[in-house]
Amino acid sequence: MKPSPVPEDRLLVLLYHNVGPSPGRRGLGAQWTAPKVLRAEIRWLRQSGHTFVDERWVKDWMAAAGEPQPLPPFLAEGGETSLRPTLLTFDDGQANLYTQALPVLEQENVPSLVFMVAGRIGGFTDWEDRPGWRGNSLLTWEQMREMQQRGVTFGSHTLSHRRLTDLPEEQWRRELAESKQALEEGLGRPVETLAYPYGDFSPEIGQTALEMGYRLCFSTLPGLNTSTTDRSALRRMNVRRPGGLWAFRRKVARMVRTE
Numbered sequence: 001m002k003p004s005p006v007p008e009d010r011l012l013v014l015l016y017h018n019v020g021p022s023p024g025r026r027g028l029g030a031q032w033t034a035p036k037v038l039r040a041e042i043r044w045l046r047q048s049g050h051t052f053v054d055e056r057w058v059k060d061w062m063a064a065a066g067e068p069q070p071l072p073p074f075l076a077e078g079g080e081t082s083l084r085p086t087l088l089t090f091d092d093g094q095a096n097l098y099t100q101a102l103p104v105l106e107q108e109n110v111p112s113l114v115f116m117v118a119g120r121i122g123g124f125t126d127w128e129d130r131p132g133w134r135g136n137s138l139l140t141w142e143q144m145r146e147m148q149q150r151g152v153t154f155g156s157h158t159l160s161h162r163r164l165t166d167l168p169e170e171q172w173r174r175e176l177a178e179s180k181q182a183l184e185e186g187l188g189r190p191v192e193t194l195a196y197p198y199g200d201f202s203p204e205i206g207q208t209a210l211e212m213g214y215r216l217c218f219s220t221l222p223g224l225n226t227s228t229t230d231r232s233a234l235r236r237m238n239v240r241r242p243g244g245l246w247a248f249r250r251k252v253a254r255m256v257r258t259e
């Protein structure tokens, strides 16, 4: 089967959660991606002509809105002339990203963006009752700082993973502002990306996030992004499990066809 390429000027953003062997039936809903599946998906995308980009590249691409951008230097070798920009994101910041995802990402030389629940760092997932989602270890500051040295950037997934549109304005403002501040202090660098918990936001929340200094805000609306897509409502393809490489390939191909 010939892989379907993403049009050059469209950005594909993938959303993953946990990486590791699935903890069995209890974890089926918890979006576990086996490391070997993650590796196979990365390799398939690359063989299909996708170029993995980082947060910095996406910010520059959107700031330049429509002007051609150079290939990222970390992948410019190899004579590639087409860019099917693809950004890997991981929500929630569970500890398995350090133990299971990082070795794969590093070996495959793929940058990634991880969205942290800033009020729960070093703790446990406590925002879901579904089996497989509750009580999982989250990354520590020490792990995050090491990952930062090894090609990972971090964004905010708010303070407590509440549904923002359920909260009064004062509270959702705090979730946006204080998570940004805590991450910047803990990591020693600007934090300019946000992923809304459950993909839940309103136009007012999105606009406020941009005013607070977030430059890229990710939803779970499906589809690809252009450089002029609303930066408060960026689209992502949710990589759902169970479902291996074949399901993934079908989903990418379908998304590209419907754009």
Ligand SMILES: [Zn+2]
Pocket (backbone or CB within 6 Å): 091, 092, 157, 161, 197, 198
């Ligand atoms: Zn989440």
